[in-house]
Amino acid sequence: MPYLDHIMYSCSDLDQGSQYFASLLGIEPAFGGVHLGKGTQNALFSLDNNQYFEIIAPDPAQNISSEFIKSTGIKTWAVASNDLLRDKEIASSLGWDSNLISMSRETPDGGLLKWELLFVSGHDFGYHFPFFINWLGETNPSQSTPRGCTLQTFMISTENAEAFSDLLDRFQIEEVLVEQGSPLFTATLSTP
Numbered sequence: 001m002p003y004l005d006h007i008m009y010s011c012s013d014l015d016q017g018s019q020y021f022a023s024l025l026g027i028e029p030a031f032g033g034v035h036l037g038k039g040t041q042n043a044l045f046s047l048d049n050n051q052y053f054e055i056i057a058p059d060p061a062q063n064i065s066s067e068f069i070k071s072t073g074i075k076t077w078a079v080a081s082n083d084l085l086r087d088k089e090i091a092s093s094l095g096w097d098s099n100l101i102s103m104s105r106e107t108p109d110g111g112l113l114k115w116e117l118l119f120v121s122g123h124d125f126g127y128h129f130p131f132f133i134n135w136l137g138e139t140n141p142s143q144s145t146p147r148g149c150t151l152q153t154f155m156i157s158t159e160n161a162e163a164f165s166d167l168l169d170r171f172q173i174e175e176v177l178v179e180q181g182s183p184l185f186t187a188t189l190s191t192p
Helices: 014-025 084-093 161-170
Strands: 003-010 030-035 040-046 052-058 073-080 097-106 112-121 131-134 150-158 177-180 184-190
Touching: 003 150, 014 040, 014 052, 073 184, 084 097, 084 112, 084 131, 150 161, 161 177
Parallel strands: 003 052, 073 131, 150 177
Antiparallel strands: 003 073, 030 040, 030 097, 040 052, 097 112, 112 131, 150 184
């Protein structure tokens, strides 16, 4: 069953973003690594329950600009799925395109973490609709990042809440709250 895997918060400077969350939550995010060829780097902290929070920012060592991180705030979210081909077929049945890509990053201990992503396009919800991730048997980062926070609720406000909710149902995505309103993400955390 697909479930919320992680929430992505974009910012212009990883150190500043990490310091902001450390002061806000009482948890020091851990440096995750660099996405080579993508121009980004990240820091992470666990939300328990195989969920985590990712702070993503430009990597100054890579001369690559990413349109994904041009604003500060919760940018999007990821859904864990062990069957990306099923998700690809659902997208196709709706007349949408999808792009399956392989990703990796070096971990701080010198290892290599690999995963696959599925991005669905053709809908009207932009980054409010999640992308899908398959960890390919790797340990979810929530197991190796600083603990102490838990996700209480994740709310998505959208101008067409009924259609968005129906779409989440099609992909069997649960445990996400949807409300009618201006586009907005709201994550409520229990913290130290």
